[in-house]
Amino acid sequence: MSAPVLLREGSFLTGRRVLVVEDEYFLADDIARAFRTLGAEIEGPVGEVEDALALLNGLRTVDGAVLDVNLRSASILPVARTLRSRGIPFVFATGYDRSAIDPEFEDVPLWEKPLDIPAMTRGLSGLILQH
Template sequence: MAALSPSRQHAPLSGRRIFIVEDEYFLADDIGRTFRALGAEIAGPVGHLDDALKLLHDGGVLDAAVLDVNIRSEMIFPVARELKARNVPFVFTTGYDRITLGPEFQDVPLLEKPIDLAAMARRLAALIAEPRN
């Protein structure tokens, strides 16, 4: 894995707006705090599917997202489909198996809970840096 340049090493998400959808309050807070420390602006966090869809349509630019697969017994797939259509990279977080995602989202990184927040940040930074169609 290529190392981040010194100017980006301490803030690999600097200037990036990261959308967080997570219904576990403390985890959402930890993710937001970690990403802010790495220079990101946080959209959310939100813990309801309806709130996630509203924020998604607020007109703001999103550079990447962290999506909990199951939000209060609702699957996050409508949000994931829209992010995919917009070419916004994202990762799923879950306690479920990958099979839950079905074939539509097999290419999306899946991070199992409990989450290594530093590894998640590195993964998002790498996804943002990848060229997209």
């Protein structure tokens, strides 16, 4: 078992890209700001599945992602499957409980809204740094 990753403001994620897929503007902005504080570059935020897929298909690389489970009644699963197929770590952010997540993603960390953004940011950052 590896030691937990302790992160503070700084450059831990310098040169890393984090995709933020969230349709609540203020929450998306708060998430993006938290990752920027750690030095990450942000892709998005985007609030639609099609936009997220277009970003993923147009980018050289993304190092991690935060995915809202339900975007304007559209499932995030196509984005999750794309990330998984590329071996990119991600977390789900949702107002739903674990039962709303497809069983194929039961191993993906789930952060329930209202989000503890610092804890979620640390969690995904740890996955990115271990990757």
